[in-house]
Amino acid sequence: MALDAGALLFPEPQFIYGVEEQLKATAMGVVASYNVMNFAAVGIAPQDLAAGLDFLKNMQEKSTFPWLSSNLVDPQSRKPLFPGSTTIKAGNLVLAVIGLTGETVPPEILGDDFSILPWQKILPEMIDKLTDQVDMIVLLSSYPLSENQKIAEMFPGIHVIIQAGSLTTNLQPQSAGNALITQTERKGKHIGLLEISWQKSKEWGTNPQQAITELKNEEDRIRWQLNRYRKKGEPEVVYRDNQKILEAYKGLLQKHENILAEIAAIEKKTQENRTAGITPSSFTAGFIAMETSLPDDKTVQEIVTATNETVNEIGKKKFKGKAQAGKPAEIFASSLEDYRGWQTCGSCHPRETEAWQETRHARAYRTLEDKGQQFNFKCIPCHVTGISLENSQNSSSLPPDLRAVGCESCHGPGREHLDNPEKKIPVAPAEAICLGCHQPDQDDDFDYGRDKRLVH
């Protein structure tokens, strides 16, 4: 079965930079794809509410899977606005999947037509009710790890917690209480896979033999140290005038006894389980990288292509104004007044400009046009000059000599240098400037030392 813990629709709980319509269109494409992929359930994270409660409800209606949150409630009635859990039959197993929305975002950023209740007010009764009804409980939680650990410690009836958030690496399953807590890294770069052998004990087990081996190694080491103290005779007699050494010896003695007791307890428990036929549950886990070498699915690809076209159309309708070469439209005047365009640079630097024209930077805007993404506001700032995400919706008004990653993208606006050629501008841009656009998400093969030589 496939589960998503949340933050499926939007990256942030609040829209910025006027890209709301495009993000909504993308969100609808994601939901359509998840329908094709037969997801069993999706948790609701605060980010999923960025477009408002009504939009999320609309997405619920378009989804073949349930959106889950047990603590997202109507502020007046305090009743859940979405299903709190769903029951799934997987072979002979019956699972309950519970959704839990994190409280990490301040209420004033979210809407006022819902409330997020603390998990302490919701989970006790819910877990109590479900524990005897199902074989396994899985929690989809957008709380941080520290809270999920508390939840796991408090409720041994929860067996797996899948987290939602924005981690930079995958979180290998870690134990807390009777649960495994795990999470994939951000932006869908990996899919997590848990292969579980679930036993009637409903408990995760450790390998008792491995635990005993480690304890016995420790016991050997301590016994060796104790023998060193005993070399000259009984330590209580030999060191009777040296309390410090005597106390260290007694501390080691106690530690030795504790380890022997722990080994005995594990062996006893293992024997009891063997006699009662109880076997602990086990798992293997992995993270599958979504590499470009993996093939695409035709149906999903069609959805993706259609979504991209819709996103571009939305941007196109927001097109404002027109401009002539070298003359930004009036709407730009204040934000682009320091830029002069690559043609102006070329009048004094023909050799560099000629070399630049053969590079991918010169074709950057055309690559968006070729992909039908020249109106995708998220893409534009790194494919033109002088535009940031705040005003990217106006980028179609840019004059042609700013519709590329031109000289001023790397060397800065040219106005001061043109007014005073003696005032030098940086010849080689710092790596940080390149990394502003050549981030791993967009260019996973970028190497500053190697690639700066390609520019011109």
Added chain:
Amino acid sequence: MIRFMATFLFLNLFFLSTSPAIAAISPAGEGLRIFFSNDVHGETEPCG
């Protein structure tokens, strides 16, 4: 997201087709395979 969604469906179908192997994992218990994800939110493949 595009790459994720497209390739994930491939994996989904692949693993479903090998699902008889799940029973071989644990003859004495119940085998279960859970794929999981988060923070997908439509991140597209590289713009250009």
